[in-house]
Amino acid sequence: MTVESEIILEANQVSLRDSLGLTEILKKISFQIKSRDRVVIIGASGSGKTSLLRLLNRLVEATTGTLFFYRQPYTKIPVFNLRKQVVLVPQEPKFLGMTVKETLAYPLSLQQLPQSEIKACITTYCEQLHLPESWYDKTELQLSLGQRQLVTITRGLMMQPKVLLLDEPTSALDIGIATRVIDVLKAQGITVLMVNHQLDLAEKFCDRVFYLQQGELIKDVSNVNLNWQQLKEELITSEQEMEQEWT
Numbered sequence: 001m002t003v004e005s006e007i008i009l010e011a012n013q014v015s016l017r018d019s020l021g022l023t024e025i026l027k028k029i030s031f032q033i034k035s036r037d038r039v040v041i042i043g044a045s046g047s048g049k050t051s052l053l054r055l056l057n058r059l060v061e062a063t064t065g066t067l068f069f070y071r072q073p074y075t076k077i078p079v080f081n082l083r084k085q086v087v088l089v090p091q092e093p094k095f096l097g098m099t100v101k102e103t104l105a106y107p108l109s110l111q112q113l114p115q116s117e118i119k120a121c122i123t124t125y126c127e128q129l130h131l132p133e134s135w136y137d138k139t140e141l142q143l144s145l146g147q148r149q150l151v152t153i154t155r156g157l158m159m160q161p162k163v164l165l166l167d168e169p170t171s172a173l174d175i176g177i178a179t180r181v182i183d184v185l186k187a188q189g190i191t192v193l194m195v196n197h198q199l200d201l202a203e204k205f206c207d208r209v210f211y212l213q214q215g216e217l218i219k220d221v222s223n224v225n226l227n228w229q230q231l232k233e234e235l236i237t238s239e240q241e242m243e244q245e246w247t
């Protein structure tokens with residue numbers, strides 16, 4: 001087996017209920033993620049996209065079913081080790097009172113990397129993503145949502161994870177910066193699962209689509225079978241149906 005076809009993540013009949021056990025948020029989801037897969041998760045609002053990423057980052061626990069990381073059940077892996085390798089970039093990043101530079105350095109200092117290496121890493125990745133030095137001493141209150149997103153994407157990449165989970169990472173970025181982010185992700189050959197409503201952008205980057213509907217994974221399509229136009233139309237219809245249900 002080549003490294004490219006190695007299975008990194010696996011979900012086997014995974015379900016998730018809310019904390020009160022009243023609602024089934026994700027229903028018997030199964031999939032395998034191989035090295036270098038670039039998956040976009042789509043679906044109408046409330047279909048479970050963010051919940052799936054949170055589950056994969058172990059911010060919530062599966063109610064039934066099993067998740068595996070390199071064939072090891074999630075429950076057997078210390079959370080800190082898992083989160084070092086399966087990194088989540090949330091939609092609304094928080095810096096917990098730290099400056100940009102401290103935020104970028106934090107995960108690497110937890111791994112006890114020498115300061116000189118951390119500094120070099122920050123410089124390299126900030127240059128690649130065009131994150132200006134003038135932001136280094138700013139706090140989250142001094143940055144826009146898009147700027148904060150760029151900082152947390154940079155931090156996620158700096159951790160060189162096995163899998164990067166991105167929750168609408170480019171929703172507040174202008175198209176030029178968003179495209180640059182996508183180009184860098186592509187160049188790094190990183191394995192990615194991203195929630196993204198901007199399907200035109202996802203089309204440039206992703207080679208696999210997970211389609212969620214009311215917590216069910218109703219489609220898992222890759223490469224040759226991908227018809228982006230059809231998916232866009234289906235998604236619009238699904239979103240309209242969901243809106244009608246709400247009103």
Ligand SMILES: Nc1ncnc2c1ncn2[C@@H]1O[C@H](COP(=O)(O)OP(=O)(O)OP(=O)(O)O)[C@@H](O)[C@H]1O
Nearest residue numbers: 018019023025043044045046047048049050051052
């Ligand atoms: N902690 C929770 N407790 C109860 N219900 C929850 C919780 N988290 C999510 N949900 C419910 O689970 C469903 C899926 O939510 P989720 O945020 O995963 O959807 P989504 O597809 O990411 O939506 P959007 O596109 O609007 O961000 C929603 O109906 C939501 O109300």
